[in-house]
Amino acid sequence: MFESLQAPAADPIFAVNACFRADMSPRKLDLCVGVYRDDHGSTPVMRAVRDAENVLAHRSGSKAYLGLSGNDTFNTAISGLVLGDLAAVDNLTTIQTIAGTGALRILFELVHLANPGSTVWLSDPAYANHAPVARAAGLSVARYEYLNDSGQADPDLVACQLRNARRGDVMLLQASGHNPSGADMTMDLWRSLAEVVSETGAVPLVDAAYLGLGDSLETDAAGLRYMACHAETMMIAVSCSKTFGLYRDRTGAAMVLGPRPATIRPALQQIARSLYSMPPDHGATIVAEIMGSADLFQSWEEELAAMRQRIRTNRESLALALQEVTQTDHYDRIQQHKGMFSMLPLTPAQMLQLRTDHSIYGTDDGRVNIAGIRTNEIHRIAESIHQVTRL
Numbered sequence: 001m002f003e004s005l006q007a008p009a010a011d012p013i014f015a016v017n018a019c020f021r022a023d024m025s026p027r028k029l030d031l032c033v034g035v036y037r038d039d040h041g042s043t044p045v046m047r048a049v050r051d052a053e054n055v056l057a058h059r060s061g062s063k064a065y066l067g068l069s070g071n072d073t074f075n076t077a078i079s080g081l082v083l084g085d086l087a088a089v090d091n092l093t094t095i096q097t098i099a100g101t102g103a104l105r106i107l108f109e110l111v112h113l114a115n116p117g118s119t120v121w122l123s124d125p126a127y128a129n130h131a132p133v134a135r136a137a138g139l140s141v142a143r144y145e146y147l148n149d150s151g152q153a154d155p156d157l158v159a160c161q162l163r164n165a166r167r168g169d170v171m172l173l174q175a176s177g178h179n180p181s182g183a184d185m186t187m188d189l190w191r192s193l194a195e196v197v198s199e200t201g202a203v204p205l206v207d208a209a210y211l212g213l214g215d216s217l218e219t220d221a222a223g224l225r226y227m228a229c230h231a232e233t234m235m236i237a238v239s240c241s242k243t244f245g246l247y248r249d250r251t252g253a254a255m256v257l258g259p260r261p262a263t264i265r266p267a268l269q270q271i272a273r274s275l276y277s278m279p280p281d282h283g284a285t286i287v288a289e290i291m292g293s294a295d296l297f298q299s300w301e302e303e304l305a306a307m308r309q310r311i312r313t314n315r316e317s318l319a320l321a322l323q324e325v326t327q328t329d330h331y332d333r334i335q336q337h338k339g340m341f342s343m344l345p346l347t348p349a350q351m352l353q354l355r356t357d358h359s360i361y362g363t364d365d366g367r368v369n370i371a372g373i374r375t376n377e378i379h380r381i382a383e384s385i386h387q388v389t390r391l
C-alpha cells in the first residue's frame, strides 16, 4: 500500500527546531519557533484565559455537539474584535475553525469550489505554510515580491505586480506582524491595493494571525477594515493562537464578507464537514467568555499591551545593540518592524554560522522571533550577528 510513498521534505522551521533540540550547548537560543515568550523564556497562559477557564470549570456545561459553524457566541465576538462596527453588516459569514491554519484551508477550499482555476498570490517572502495549504486545496500559487532593500514593504513593487492578478484570483495579504519579515503594509499601500482589487476583480484574503502584537488592536486591524469597506468580496482568516495565547487549543475563524451569504454559509459548513466536521470548543468558549465579560476583557487587553510593549522594547534594545557593535544603521529595520518576527539581512550561510558557532537558531531566510528574546541575551545576539557578518 505505502511502498511508493515518499517522505515529504521537512518544513524549514521544524528542521531548524530539530537541530536546536540536538544542540547540547547550555547557551543555545531558540529564535525560530513562533511563540511569544516572557523574559523568563516561558509562554504562560494569559491571566484572562486562566480566569475564564476557572469560570467555565464551575459552570454546569455540556460537551454535546454544537454544529458545523462551531460556537456562535465566539463567532459574533471574534467578528466584532476583528471588524469593529463593520461586523454588523448582514453580508458577513463567520464560522469557527481549527485555528488560523484551518481558516486558511477552508477559505482556499471555498475558492477552489467556486473557481478551481484560481491562483493564490503570495508575498515573497511568505509564511512557510501558505503555499502548502493553498496547494493542498488544489489551487496554484504565484508570488509577488514584497520587500525593498531596506527590508520594508515596497508599495510600488507590490501594487505593480498584483495588477497581474486575474478576476477570481486570490490576493493573500497579512493584516499585521507580517510573517516572516515583520514589515507591515502602510495605509497607503492598503489604499492602493483596494484600487487594484477593484481594477482586477481579484479577491483579498487577509490573514490576521498577530492582531494586537504590533501597534494596537485598532491600528493592526485598520488596513484590513479599510479593505473590508472597499472590496466587494473579501475573506479573512483569523488565528487566536498568538493574540490569546491559545496555540494548542486551536482556535480561529474564517470570515467571508460579500454577496451571497445564504450560499456561502452552507458551502463553508459543507467543507468543514468533509474535513473534520466540527471544530474543538474549548478555546472558542474561552474567547467568548473573555469577550463577554468587561473584567476579563480588560485583563486580556492589559496583558496583550504588556506583551506588545515587551516586543517593542526588545526591538529597540536589539537595534541599539547592533548599532553599537557594528557602528552602522544596517539593522535599524528591526526597530521599525512590527509583530513577533524580523528578517535579519543575513545570508543562509551566515544564519547557519549563527547556529553552528553561536547556538543561536533562526531560519535560513534570516527570520528571528523577536518575541522570544530575553533581555540578558540581547548583547550576545548582537555580538554574534556582528561576528558572522564581518568575516
Ligand code: PMP
Binding pocket: 034, 098, 099, 100, 101, 102, 127, 174, 179, 207, 209, 239, 240, 241, 247, 251, 252
Ligand atoms: N498565518 C500566519 C501568518 C502565521 O504565522 C500562522 C502561525 N504561525 C498561522 C497563520 C497559523 O496559525 P495557527 O494555525 O496556529 O492559528
